[in-house]
Amino acid sequence: MALGSLRPGPLVEQATEHLREQIVAGRWPVGTRLPGETALAASLGVGRSTVREAVRALAGAGLVTSRQGAGVFVVRTRPDEDFGTRLRRAAVTDVYEARAVVEVQAARLAARRRTAADLAGLESALTARREAAGRGGAALVDADLALHAGVVAAARNPVLTDLFAEFAPALRAALIGLAALPGPDGSGRAPVDGDASHIALVAAVAARDGDEAARLLEAEFAAPPARPRG
Template sequence: MSLEALRPSPLVEQATQRLREQITGGHWPVGTKLPGETTLATTLGVGRSTVREAIRALSGAGLVQPRQGSGVFVIATEPTEDWPARLRRAAVADVYEVRMMVEVQAARLAAGRRTDADVAAMRAALEKRRTAWSGRSNAAFVDADIALHATVVAAAHNPVLSDLFAEFVPVLRKGLIALVELLELRDPDPPHGDARHAELVEAVIRGDGEAAGRTLETELEATLRELLGR
């Protein structure tokens, strides 16, 4: 099997699949060092950023391992779990990276700008999130979770941040529903992440911006590590 230039369409998915076929088909056995980014990009007819994303997905699947200063090496010929599920994990991880950039700063600002109305909204949203957990719908729980985070962003009283979060919500919602399904988070009690969400709300209410940002960052980073299998 030889590598060929790719057709236009979802290039990262195509590149990932093509490289995976080289590994699972035995073209690159365990212990083999992959060609460099530039070589792979030229061979596949894509940019180096596309190759990097493909390598990241393969690493998440347990097929390759980047070694600083040495390159990327094949460590297995079969993925550690169902391949479509791995691709979904990678997509949700991308969403979370952007989410962290927006929301952590919003939480810090909210702690210094929240009003009595914001406080009431955050507390009500936290309770609705807890109530939604006991229901049967993943989508309803995700909507309640997003609504809570939206109250924190709103408390920052920055229209640009609020608009950015609003634009981001459809992608975030889709990713979160996939996340609940992928990680099988719907255990009975307590609601997933309830303690940290409560800490976030209380930190904002008492005006502790550093604690609010740190709590939210810790929560999102923990989920991101689960997604990437680290």
């Protein structure tokens, strides 16, 4: 059965997508060898070099693998997703739980490793968060995440910093969505809370009290918020 000729345009991208669709649809189950370059090129109406590049892209996505002297075989029917894509697809509760694991340990390390410059940054972030509280919505979410990012950065662990940076876009989108929910008074703006706990968090880091900093974050992350708390 012919695969069908491609439309004018970027042929490698089209060939890759066409073959990906066929694999996902089950035309070639896991373990099946793909037709050779010549056969695929003829079916798609493209050159062998285009097919070669398309197969290389499919291999990069984890769908196929090349076996020396045997051909190209299907190894998965769903492409690999990078961490950011998985986070965007994840439930907010799952992201929040993972965030808690990262931030609680980061707070312990921050209390031990923070510098005077770190504390100055946290105080500035705390002030910005308080100023954003009256505006609510995205302004408060952004200011809140900036404060939490400052705590993680003070841990002086680039892996934790990078993990938080990966979480941040998914967290921001979820928390802004929650912020848009009507508050108890029907005002359309969720109530602002958490100021006292964030003041205490910064104070614990300043006092090098890692246990208290961790305890405050554990309390904050005990349950996913029904309203944006940060």
